[in-house]
Amino acid sequence: VPIQKITLHKLRMQMKNPFQTSFGTLQNKELFIIEIEDGEGNHGYGESVAFTEPWYTEETVWTTEHMLIDFLIPLLMEKPINHPREITERFSVIRRNNMAKASIEGAVWDLYAKRKGISLSEALGGSQQTIDVGISLGIAPTTEELLSRVQEKLDAGYKRVKLKIKPGFDIEPLTEVRKKFPTAQLMADANSAYTLDDLTHLKRLDAFNLMMIEQPLGHDDIVDHAFLQQAIHTPICLDESINSFEDARKAIELGSCKVINIKIGRVGGLTEAKRIHDYCAEKGITVWCGGMLEAGVGRAHNIALTSLPNFTVPGDTAASALYWDQDIIKPEVMVDNGEITVPTGRGIGYDIDHEAMEKFTIAKKVFEF
Ligand code: OSB
Ligand code: MG
Numbered sequence: 001v002p003i004q005k006i007t008l009h010k011l012r013m014q015m016k017n018p019f020q021t022s023f024g025t026l027q028n029k030e031l032f033i034i035e036i037e038d039g040e041g042n043h044g045y046g047e048s049v050a051f052t053e054p055w056y057t058e059e060t061v062w063t064t065e066h067m068l069i070d071f072l073i074p075l076l077m078e079k080p081i082n083h084p085r086e087i088t089e090r091f092s093v094i095r096r097n098n099m100a101k102a103s104i105e106g107a108v109w110d111l112y113a114k115r116k117g118i119s120l121s122e123a124l125g126g127s128q129q130t131i132d133v134g135i136s137l138g139i140a141p142t143t144e145e146l147l148s149r150v151q152e153k154l155d156a157g158y159k160r161v162k163l164k165i166k167p168g169f170d171i172e173p174l175t176e177v178r179k180k181f182p183t184a185q186l187m188a189d190a191n192s193a194y195t196l197d198d199l200t201h202l203k204r205l206d207a208f209n210l211m212m213i214e215q216p217l218g219h220d221d222i223v224d225h226a227f228l229q230q231a232i233h234t235p236i237c238l239d240e241s242i243n244s245f246e247d248a249r250k251a252i253e254l255g256s257c258k259v260i261n262i263k264i265g266r267v268g269g270l271t272e273a274k275r276i277h278d279y280c281a282e283k284g285i286t287v288w289c290g291g292m293l294e295a296g297v298g299r300a301h302n303i304a305l306t307s308l309p310n311f312t313v314p315g316d317t318a319a320s321a322l323y324w325d326q327d328i329i330k331p332e333v334m335v336d337n338g339e340i341t342v343p344t345g346r347g348i349g350y351d352i353d354h355e356a357m358e359k360f361t362i363a364k365k366v367f368e369f
Contacts, residue, residue: 001081001112003369004039006073006104008032008065010363013295016325020138022166022193023055026293030061032068033297033328033357034107044111045348047298048103049265056191056292057219057240057266059099067100069365076104077369084109088271098243098268105269106301114347119304121342121349124274126307130339134160134314135322136189136291139169143176150177150184157338160185160211160314166193167201174208185314189214192240196224203232211313212237212259222247225256235259239290243267248276252283259313261290264301273305281310291316296329300348303333307342314338328357 140146237259320332343349
């Protein structure tokens with residue numbers, strides 16, 4: 001894969017609705033679109049997913065920029081690569097910084113697929129032509145407000161509703177939502193808001209017939225989660241705790257979860273994400289694709305990944321219009337009756353809306369080779 005030019009487009013985009021989790025509220029998103037050109041007219045695109053503050057993982061927009069400029073771009077350019085799957089190993093001399101790694105790895109995968117004239121889905125080995133879509137709802141100001149948001153999303157066809165919970169916003173909203181929607185596919189995500197001291201409290205969540213509870217305990221824990229999984233019936237899904245294939249293998253071996261939320265950025269790229277997917281298929285562990293409130297390029301990568309056969313549970317990658325007044329891809333991501341049609345065009349299968357991208361760009365850096 002020849003690389004002649006790399007452009008880092010730094011964007012600032014305002015979210016349509018502030019997104020509240022157990023650790024804070026997100027209103028503005030800053031991100032990098034990484035554009036890689038082969039000098040033969042092909043452009044590959046990747047998106048960075050770290051937030052401006054390190055509350056989800058330790059990475060930020062700033063550390064992403066530092067890693068890309070000072071380490072990852074020089075490493076990528078050190079010697080040629082024949083296939084994007086070689087990048088994971090090339091980058092392994094850099095500890096962690098998975099979101100920075102994934103942002104540029106994704107751009108190379110897109111470029112690779114475009115050069116071959118195939119879709120990113122096909123390049124990854126995807127087999128699903130349509131994927132099921134769920135929605136992640138932030139913590140709402142009131143239970144009434146939450147109920148109306150759930151109603152709206154179920155009416156729109158979303159196949160699964162995930163509610164963000166935290167101590168003080170859990171039993172009551174879950175009781176009300178379950179009462180009003182007795183058969184809805186429902187789950188909860190705590191983003192590490194509890195500890196084993198809350199064991200009795202967490203056992204009460206079994207009453208709500210949830211598909212799973214996501215990351216109830218420590219962001220870096222797999223031991224306490226294994227204990228908790230023994231004590232509750234609701235399947236545990238790990239998000240923050242799984243940052244690599246090795247993390248997944250160990251969590252599965254310990255019995256820390258029955259489900260894994262795979263995020264491309266969190267695990268360091270598409271190659272590692274696929275490896276976890278394949279391993280989970282072998283071990284009978286359910287996987288689904290999480291979201292990081294992405295703009296269109298990141299959304300497109302999630303869709304391509306989700307086309308792999310073991311993504312059997314609706315993911316968090318919803319329609320562009322739920323997040324943005326204007327997205328940076330054409331067409332934007334559309335959800336029809338709770339499904340997204342996996343694009344069949346070259347690479348990510350969506351065109352960049354250059355005008356929109358320019359509008360949101362706050363800085364740009366170009367590297368020519
Ligand atoms: O824990 O999955 C999470 C958003 C930001 C940070 C972490 C998470 C989330 C979501 C929303 O749940 C995912 C999305 O809609 O893109
Ligand atoms: Mg989560």
